[in-house]
Amino acid sequence: xxxxxxxxxxxxxxxxxxxxxxxxxxxxxxxxxxxxxxxxxxxxxxxxxxxxxxxxxxxxxxxxxxxxxxxxxxxxxxxxxxxxxxxxxxxxx
Numbered sequence: 001x002x003x004x005x006x007x008x009x010x011x012x013x014x015x016x017x018x019x020x021x022x023x024x025x026x027x028x029x030x031x032x033x034x035x036x037x038x039x040x041x042x043x044x045x046x047x048x049x050x051x052x053x054x055x056x057x058x059x060x061x062x063x064x065x066x067x068x069x070x071x072x073x074x075x076x077x078x079x080x081x082x083x084x085x086x087x088x089x090x091x092x093x
Contacts, residue, residue, distance in 0.1 A: 003027035005059070043086055050083035 006023025009015040037044040053076055060066045068076075 003030060046086045047083050050079050053079045
């Protein structure tokens with residue numbers, strides 16, 4: 001989250017280039033962390049997508065002071081249900 005937010009601050013809010021540079025470093029680190037996971041890329045990326053949805057809602061709530069509405073919560077539940085199906089349901093059924 002902070003990597004994208006650093007680029008956002010630079011491009012959208014006029015902060016210094018150091019925010020963009022830090023964002024790029026953090027995003028690159030995120031790319032390497034994905035390779036350490038045991039599942040294949042599609043599943044790992046889907047799982048991280050679910051994490052990013054939740055973190056985005058929490059980030060908006062805590063950093064930007066915009067509380068989630070019921071549609072944010074419903075959407076997050078749908079996404080997390082999808083992540084669960086992708087990552088775990090084949091091992092249960």
